[in-house]
Amino acid sequence: MLFVMACLIFLAADLWMFSTVRNSFDKTMVQNIKTLAVAIAHSAPEDPGDIEGWVSGLADTYKGYSFYYMLGLPWEDGFREAGGDEELKKYWSEKQDAPDMLEALDSVSYLESYILKDKPRIGGLARNVVLAPVPNEAGDTAVGFVIIASDASRTSSFARLLNALMLIAFAIFSLGFGVATFSRDPITGYAILVLFAIVVAFVAFPLFEAVRLTLMREGKFSLSVWKAILGNTQYLKALWGSVQLGMHTATFSTFIGFVFAFAVARTSMKGKKIVTALATMPVISPPFSLTLSIILLFGNNGLITKRLLNLQNFTIYGLGGLTAVQTISMFPIAFLTLQGVLHAIDSTLEDASMDLNASRWQTFARVTLPLALPGIFSSWLLVFTNSLADFANPLLLSGSYRVLSVESYIEVTGMNRLANGAALSILLLLPTLTAFFVQRSWVSKKSFVVVTGKPSTRLSDLANPATRRIIEGFVVLTSIFIVALYGTIVAGCFVKNWGFDYTFTLANFSEALTRGKAALLSTITLAGIATPIAGILAMVAAVLVVRKNFPGKRILEGLIMTPFAIPGTLVGISYILAFNKPPLLLVGTGAILVINYVIRELPVGLEGGVATLRQIDPSIEEAAADLGADQATIFRTVILPLIRPAFISSMSYTFVRSMTAVSAIIFLISARWYHITIQIYNFSENIRFGLASVLSTTLIFIVLLVFGLMRILIRQSEHLEKTVSTR
Amino acid sequence: MAMQSVPVRLEMVSKTFRDPKTKAEVHAVRDADFEIRPGELVTLLGPSGCGKTTTLRMIGGFELPTKGKILIGGNDVTYLPPNGRQTATVFQSYGLFPHLNVRDNVAYGLKIRKLPAQEIDQRVMRALGLVGLSELASRSPGRLSGGQQQRVALARSLVVEPQVLLLDEPLSNLDALLREQMRVEIRRIQKSLGITAIYVTHDRIEAMSLSDRVIVMKNGYIKQIGSPSEIYERPNSVFVAGFVGKVAFFPVDFEAQDEKGFCLCVLSGKKVKAGHKAEGAIPGSKAVIMARPESLRLLPSGEGIAEGIVSTKVYLGSSMEVFVTTSYGEILVQVDDPAEKRIADEGEKVGIGFNEALVRVLPQD
Ligand SMILES: Nc1ncnc2c1ncn2[C@@H]1O[C@H](COP(=O)(O)OP(=O)(O)OP(=O)(O)O)[C@@H](O)[C@H]1O
Numbered sequence A: 001m002l003f004v005m006a007c008l009i010f011l012a013a014d015l016w017m018f019s020t021v022r023n024s025f026d027k028t029m030v031q032n033i034k035t036l037a038v039a040i041a042h043s044a045p046e047d048p049g050d051i052e053g054w055v056s057g058l059a060d061t062y063k064g065y066s067f068y069y070m071l072g073l074p075w076e077d078g079f080r081e082a083g084g085d086e087e088l089k090k091y092w093s094e095k096q097d098a099p100d101m102l103e104a105l106d107s108v109s110y111l112e113s114y115i116l117k118d119k120p121r122i123g124g125l126a127r128n129v130v131l132a133p134v135p136n137e138a139g140d141t142a143v144g145f146v147i148i149a150s151d152a153s154r155t156s157s158f159a160r161l162l163n164a165l166m167l168i169a170f171a172i173f174s175l176g177f178g179v180a181t182f183s184r185d186p187i188t189g190y191a192i193l194v195l196f197a198i199v200v201a202f203v204a205f206p207l208f209e210a211v212r213l214t215l216m217r218e219g220k221f222s223l224s225v226w227k228a229i230l231g232n233t234q235y236l237k238a239l240w241g242s243v244q245l246g247m248h249t250a251t252f253s254t255f256i257g258f259v260f261a262f263a264v265a266r267t268s269m270k271g272k273k274i275v276t277a278l279a280t281m282p283v284i285s286p287p288f289s290l291t292l293s294i295i296l297l298f299g300n301n302g303l304i305t306k307r308l309l310n311l312q313n314f315t316i317y318g319l320g321g322l323t324a325v326q327t328i329s330m331f332p333i334a335f336l337t338l339q340g341v342l343h344a345i346d347s348t349l350e351d352a353s354m355d356l357n358a359s360r361w362q363t364f365a366r367v368t369l370p371l372a373l374p375g376i377f378s379s380w381l382l383v384f385t386n387s388l389a390d391f392a393n394p395l396l397l398s399g400s401y402r403v404l405s406v407e408s409y410i411e412v413t414g415m416n417r418l419a420n421g422a423a424l425s426i427l428l429l430l431p432t433l434t435a436f437f438v439q440r441s442w443v444s445k446k447s448f449v450v451v452t453g454k455p456s457t458r459l460s461d462l463a464n465p466a467t468r469r470i471i472e473g474f475v476v477l478t479s480i481f482i483v484a485l486y487g488t489i490v491a492g493c494f495v496k497n498w499g500f501d502y503t504f505t506l507a508n509f510s511e512a513l514t515r516g517k518a519a520l521l522s523t524i525t526l527a528g529i530a531t532p533i534a535g536i537l538a539m540v541a542a543v544l545v546v547r548k549n550f551p552g553k554r555i556l557e558g559l560i561m562t563p564f565a566i567p568g569t570l571v572g573i574s575y576i577l578a579f580n581k582p583p584l585l586l587v588g589t590g591a592i593l594v595i596n597y598v599i600r601e602l603p604v605g606l607e608g609g610v611a612t613l614r615q616i617d618p619s620i621e622e623a624a625a626d627l628g629a630d631q632a633t634i635f636r637t638v639i640l641p642l643i644r645p646a647f648i649s650s651m652s653y654t655f656v657r658s659m660t661a662v663s664a665i666i667f668l669i670s671a672r673w674y675h676i677t678i679q680i681y682n683f684s685e686n687i688r689f690g691l692a693s694v695l696s697t698t699l700i701f702i703v704l705l706v707f708g709l710m711r712i713l714i715r716q717s718e719h720l721e722k723t724v725s726t727r
Numbered sequence B: 001m002a003m004q005s006v007p008v009r010l011e012m013v014s015k016t017f018r019d020p021k022t023k024a025e026v027h028a029v030r031d032a033d034f035e036i037r038p039g040e041l042v043t044l045l046g047p048s049g050c051g052k053t054t055t056l057r058m059i060g061g062f063e064l065p066t067k068g069k070i071l072i073g074g075n076d077v078t079y080l081p082p083n084g085r086q087t088a089t090v091f092q093s094y095g096l097f098p099h100l101n102v103r104d105n106v107a108y109g110l111k112i113r114k115l116p117a118q119e120i121d122q123r124v125m126r127a128l129g130l131v132g133l134s135e136l137a138s139r140s141p142g143r144l145s146g147g148q149q150q151r152v153a154l155a156r157s158l159v160v161e162p163q164v165l166l167l168d169e170p171l172s173n174l175d176a177l178l179r180e181q182m183r184v185e186i187r188r189i190q191k192s193l194g195i196t197a198i199y200v201t202h203d204r205i206e207a208m209s210l211s212d213r214v215i216v217m218k219n220g221y222i223k224q225i226g227s228p229s230e231i232y233e234r235p236n237s238v239f240v241a242g243f244v245g246k247v248a249f250f251p252v253d254f255e256a257q258d259e260k261g262f263c264l265c266v267l268s269g270k271k272v273k274a275g276h277k278a279e280g281a282i283p284g285s286k287a288v289i290m291a292r293p294e295s296l297r298l299l300p301s302g303e304g305i306a307e308g309i310v311s312t313k314v315y316l317g318s319s320m321e322v323f324v325t326t327s328y329g330e331i332l333v334q335v336d337d338p339a340e341k342r343i344a345d346e347g348e349k350v351g352i353g354f355n356e357a358l359v360r361v362l363p364q365d
């Protein structure tokens, strides 16, 4: 009851306020037209012969207005229509006896301008029509009058905007007030509303715009974009190129990842920690850095290809080089997944097998491998989707080889064909979604690993000494290769002109840092702004997902997670489509970059927060509520301290991933808000490898620094984790 | 820490959950309607899943009733969130804040209330003294024993001087000895503060020894409310009789009530009498006679109301429990002062008789 009353009162106030605004706006507009009419009427020439020239001159001077001039008044002798706009003439002949028109003529005879009450459509547009008297020299009688028509559509669109604003204000008020009165927990209500608003505006809306664009042609529904794309062999080649590259990369990565995981989880190899740390480096290393070092080593003027071997027909650009770079940067994904898989397989099973007189090889082939197979397959799919979404590596290294992500970038920025670009990046979603659903329906059903329960900590050496040496050798060589790649980048900083002049220099530093300073600063600033926002939002979302029940929870969760699955190029393209126009004109601002960082890193933060929160006994929070804390206080004093590790790691990932972003932000940067990775790309494209190396090295340093800091901060709260759950 | 005692009242409160997977409705509490008097300690007793926790959580504000009203001190609090009501809960898993030490745990509620630091200090130390934990004020809860954690939880709830104290199986994580000690402790503190308390347990001994009144629940229904002796001696259903203590049941035809109030029944063709009856038992229908072990006695074979063979004897010092296998199932007979009597050996045939004044006729379930 109170609610309805309050809403009605607000609605009344709302209506009154907006109608006042609209009226005063109308008034000033009418005033303007009248002033204009007087000015025009006074400029009428004396000589009736000049009239025609004057009228056509007026139409040229005042664009958007049309005029019709008449000498004398209709009831006087000698009244005649002097001429002007043809459509106004028609209008006059139709309406000259209408009551409103008669009144207008009356006013004119008293030397007063009159604005017609209705807004007639003339020439297809709504018009404001004014009758303005033309006075004689003495200024006491009208010698004639002008009919002036001006475009009213602009004002009516303003009125429509006002109406929309009024409705929005009312909706916000009643929603907010409703939440506050009807919910026992208004803060949660507001949090849900805010999160919904964010994901609808920055996930659903842009994607919708992108899809809409591919289905429209000149304002009508049409499949012509898709027909053009699917009928073009160039684009299909790019699709196949992406898939082919994905399959290559996934296969090699999974193989190497498995060998590494096996060495760590199933042999007594030494130096496991170092190997693990090294193998995870490529995941967090900035884009372009590995590509850059591959080019430095194996490119056309590469250290190995040219200087050492002097190869002539070798090129690193293309499928081979891409597979190599992607494999190095993505095998850690497979490694981490498979390490988890192998750890989860109870090694008592293998012991039992050997106890039953199976050889190590037989045990591996008949017990370990079958058990790990679903895990192996899902790691393959994971790498596959990552390879498809990869944009940075192909951008530098694809040469004449075509992949979809780069193709859609070229369509948008090179050809300015946004619809095609959007369609191509949507096409990229197809294999990704297929992989996702295969994973969902098939792999998870096939998985035995979860059944065996507690992982065993004891280690059984599942490789005989000879095999073990081969595995170790492989692991060590791969690790050395990774180290060498990073070493190359560092070396690149100190070389005058890589490929031609290998003399030592420090000049790269000053030049790179001067030219890259603005980009570096703007990147750090924006990533720094995005980090706490993403961290807090992710944790709030995690609390809502784990602890609260509300209608639309699944939808909210789904929308937050969506950016995780869609390729960055699609995100970037949909953002320029959605935010280059009101009401959210954001293209070119720093805000669009911050929003992009936040939206893209929310999924990871949410997952981390959810996982941690599930471990925490809900009665801890209930106890706080019981002792009088409201939701916001509980979040601040209990939940945040308890999920601190997830909070910190989510923030550091956001920061690092924002610093190293490429695929989406390459569409969104502006001269004012540039990005360091794009600067690296520009230097590389212009063969300024020294400068690119310096910036890459700087970026690697920042990333390592942030992760080091995160480690320290998390270690401080480690004691908590053991006592968090008393259940 | 003297507190003002208030009554708690539930008016036709029901709670229905929807199973998240099967979407089936679960009636956790049905039409609960009772009043707890100021300063009283009442236990909610019942088997697992009968709705005890749900009832308590609705009073604490953690769940919203599907139907009905909850009043604390005469005020309708049905829709108030937990932080809006004067209740304090001691959780089964304690819910101590792991990132705060004992002192800060206890001070939490006072800090939320923005009391002056000095008063907070005083009240925290007093509360810790009350539960005997003054020495451990700066420990973190992770390094306390179960009983100590439990007492921190109690102190944390008491320090905010709630009108109603809610306890959800607070002793279930403790070993038997500690459990007994803490039971006494809780009762002492509750009495000295005069606070209204609701205590959830599925342990009948705990319920009997602790409470002013017991509410017995089953499948979401409240089966009986009464003092411990009432529900032990005068249960009004087979379920309550069986749940609150050991008991033997004899199915009978309840024929009539004589002028002295004795119930005349027929048990397998034999006429028997019972001292009282439950309200639901109506003359002229089938009924059940309940007999507690202490109202039964062993007789020579052929005498009494039932025949059986002694299966096990358990010597308890002051008494002996004798299990007799009969056609009515295994019946427990308590024999007092076992040293002074000869008691039939295991395997021996015996008869069983009961003390007519103590047994009770119950309606059939
Ligand atoms: N959040 C929930 N969603 C669905 N069903 C629930 C929920 N909470 C409780 N239930 C169901 O309601 C019924 C009563 O649960 P409640 O926790 O009150 O039992 P209880 O008497 O406290 O049992 P216990 O002695 O095992 O703690 C049970 O069948 C339980 O499965």
Ligand SMILES: [Mg+2]
Pocket (backbone or CB within 6 Å): B052, B053, B054
């Ligand atoms: Mg319970």
